[in-house]
Amino acid sequence: MVTTNALAEIASLIGEPARAAMLQALMDGRALTAGELSRVAAITPQTASGHLAQLAASGLIAVTAQGRHRYHRLAGPQVARLLESMMLVAVGRQIKPPRTGPRDEAMRRARTCYDHFAGRLGVGLAEAMMTQGWIEIGEEAAMLTSAGSDRLKQAGIPLPDIIRTPRRATPLCSLCLDWSERRPHIAGVLGAALCAHALAENWVRRQPGSRALEITPKGTRSFRDIFCIEA
Amino acid sequence: MVTTNALAEIASLIGEPARAAMLQALMDGRALTAGELSRVAAITPQTASGHLAQLAASGLIAVTAQGRHRYHRLAGPQVARLLESMMLVAVGRQIKPPRTGPRDEAMRRARTCYDHFAGRLGVGLAEAMMTQGWIEIGEEAAMLTSAGSDRLKQAGIPLPDIIRTPRRATPLCSLCLDWSERRPHIAGVLGAALCAHALAENWVRRQPGSRALEITPKGTRSFRDIFCIEA
DNA sequence: CAGATGTTACGGTCGGCACCGAACGATCAT
DNA sequence: ATGATCGTTCGGTGCCGACCGTAACATCTG
Structure with a gap:
C-alpha cells in the first residue's frame, strides 16, 4: 500500500485546531496572507508561519509570493472536497444543533x-x-x-x-x-x-x-x- | 460556526497512524473484530480497544456486539467518501510512486x-x-x-x-x-x-x-x- | 536611509496522548 | 465448574509536537 502513512499524515495536518481553522478560512477559494491566517487561528504569526510551511510542504495549500506578502490558498478543488466531506461527517455526528448565532x-x-x-x-x-x-x-x-x-x-x-x-x-x-x-x-x-x-x-x-x-x-x-x- | 473544532477533532482521529490503518482496513465495507483490527494496526488489543472506542464515540465507525465478538464497520458511505478523498489528496501529493510490491x-x-x-x-x-x-x-x-x-x-x-x-x-x-x-x-x-x-x-x-x-x-x-x- | 510590516529560524518549556503490562468481565467450549 | 478466547479498564512511562520568546531577514514606504 502506498497510502497507509500518507493518509495519517494528511489527516493529522488537518487535525490540529489552528491549522484546521486556517484551512477553513481558505474554503472560500481566495488567497490569504500568513498574517490574516494567524489572526483567524488566534496564534502568533511565527507559529502560523510554521503551520503554513507544513501545509504547503504537504501539498494541501499553494503559496504565491507577491511583494512582501505571501498568499496562501487551497491547493485545488480536491482539497476543498476533502474538507467539505469532513464537515459533513462532523455535522452528522452531533446530536443536537447548538445555538445559531x-x-x-x-x-x-x-x-x-x-x-x-x-x-x-x-x-x-x-x-x-x-x-x-x-x-x-x-x-x-x-x-x-x-x-x-x-x-x-x-x-x-x-x-x-x-x-x-x-x-x-x-x-x-x-x-x-x-x-x-x-x-x-x-x-x-x-x-x-x-x-x-x-x-x-x-x-x-x-x-x-x-x-x-x-x-x-x-x-x-x-x-x-x-x-x-x-x- | 458549528464546525471549527469538530473538523479538527475528526481529522485528528484519522490522523493517528494506528487508527488510520484500522479505518483503511474497514474501507472494503465489511465489519471486523477488534482483534483483527489490532493486528492490522500492529498494536496490542488494549490500545486498539481504546482507539476503537474513540472512533465509535465520534461516529466514524459503528459497532455491533455479537457473542463475544464486537464487529466494527464504517459508520456509512460518507465516511468512506471522506477517506477516499483523503487518499486522493495524499496520492496527488507524492512526487514519485514508490516501489510497487x-x-x-x-x-x-x-x-x-x-x-x-x-x-x-x-x-x-x-x-x-x-x-x-x-x-x-x-x-x-x-x-x-x-x-x-x-x-x-x-x-x-x-x-x-x-x-x-x-x-x-x-x-x-x-x-x-x-x-x-x-x-x-x-x-x-x-x-x-x-x-x-x-x-x-x-x-x-x-x-x-x-x-x-x-x-x-x-x-x-x-x-x-x-x-x-x-x- | 530609517521605520514599518510581514515572514522565517532557533531554543526551551510544557501539555497531551499513544503505548504497554497487568488485572478484570464476558462469552463459549469441554 | 474450568480453561480458553476475546474484549475492556486502569496506572504509569515516555515521546512528540504546539507554543511563544527572541532575533534575524526580506520587502515596501516615507
Whole structure:
C-alpha cells in the first residue's frame, strides 16, 4: 500500500485546531496572507508561519509570493472536497444543533463552498432549476438538460465550452451535500460558473472575513426573474 | 460556526497512524473484530480497544456486539467518501510512486472501494461502458443511458428501482477518482449494484485480509462477454 | 536611509496522548 | 465448574509536537 502513512499524515495536518481553522478560512477559494491566517487561528504569526510551511510542504495549500506578502490558498478543488466531506461527517455526528448565532445565520443563508454556492441560496437554486426542468438530479449527480443550457445562455450566464456544446445531455454538475441544509446543492463546473457570474454581476457580495455572502437587491431581482426563487 | 473544532477533532482521529490503518482496513465495507483490527494496526488489543472506542464515540465507525465478538464497520458511505478523498489528496501529493510490491500490484489490479470496484478493473469497466454508449461520463458525474439500462437488464444484472425506471436518463452513478489509476471509476448506486452482483455470481473473490479482489475464470469470461474488457 | 510590516529560524518549556503490562468481565467450549 | 478466547479498564512511562520568546531577514514606504 502506498497510502497507509500518507493518509495519517494528511489527516493529522488537518487535525490540529489552528491549522484546521486556517484551512477553513481558505474554503472560500481566495488567497490569504500568513498574517490574516494567524489572526483567524488566534496564534502568533511565527507559529502560523510554521503551520503554513507544513501545509504547503504537504501539498494541501499553494503559496504565491507577491511583494512582501505571501498568499496562501487551497491547493485545488480536491482539497476543498476533502474538507467539505469532513464537515459533513462532523455535522452528522452531533446530536443536537447548538445555538445559531447571527453570524451563523448569515452562513446558513448564503455562502461560498470553494467555488460555488451553498446554504439556503445554493440549495434553493438547485431545487428551482430541477422543478423547471433545467437540470435533472439523481442521487449523487445532476445533469444539465438542453433546455437548461438554452435558458442560462439566454439569461446571459456564460458557461464553459464543455457544458455549452449540447451533445445530447451533459452530466457535468456534481452534487455537494450541504452541511447546513442537509440537501444537495450544485457544485462542479456549472456551480462554479454560476457563482463566478453572480459575483461579477454583483448579485452577491462577499462578507469581509467570512465565507458568508450578502445578496444585493440586484441579486434578489435576478434570482427571482431568472430562477424564480425568493432569495 | 458549528464546525471549527469538530473538523479538527475528526481529522485528528484519522490522523493517528494506528487508527488510520484500522479505518483503511474497514474501507472494503465489511465489519471486523477488534482483534483483527489490532493486528492490522500492529498494536496490542488494549490500545486498539481504546482507539476503537474513540472512533465509535465520534461516529466514524459503528459497532455491533455479537457473542463475544464486537464487529466494527464504517459508520456509512460518507465516511468512506471522506477517506477516499483523503487518499486522493495524499496520492496527488507524492512526487514519485514508490516501489510497487506484489501485494500492491493486486490492489492496483482490482479492489473494492467501500461498495464498488476500483483499480484497473473499475476504471476499465467505466471506460468500456462509456465507449459502448451505456453511460455518459462528464467531468464529475456519469449517467446511465437507456441503452445501458437495457443491456444490463438483459445481462441479468439487477438494478435498483431508481435506476431501472427510465425517466429519460438517470444521472445516478457518481464518479470516484481512482487513487491508483488517476482516472474515474463508477461509484454510486450503479457501482454498488455491479459490485454486489459480481460478488454474488462469484465473478470476483475477496482476498483474505485485503481489499484486493481476485478475478475468477468465470468473472474473466463474464467481463469479456458482457463488457468486452479483458480483466 | 530609517521605520514599518510581514515572514522565517532557533531554543526551551510544557501539555497531551499513544503505548504497554497487568488485572478484570464476558462469552463459549469441554 | 474450568480453561480458553476475546474484549475492556486502569496506572504509569515516555515521546512528540504546539507554543511563544527572541532575533534575524526580506520587502515596501516615507
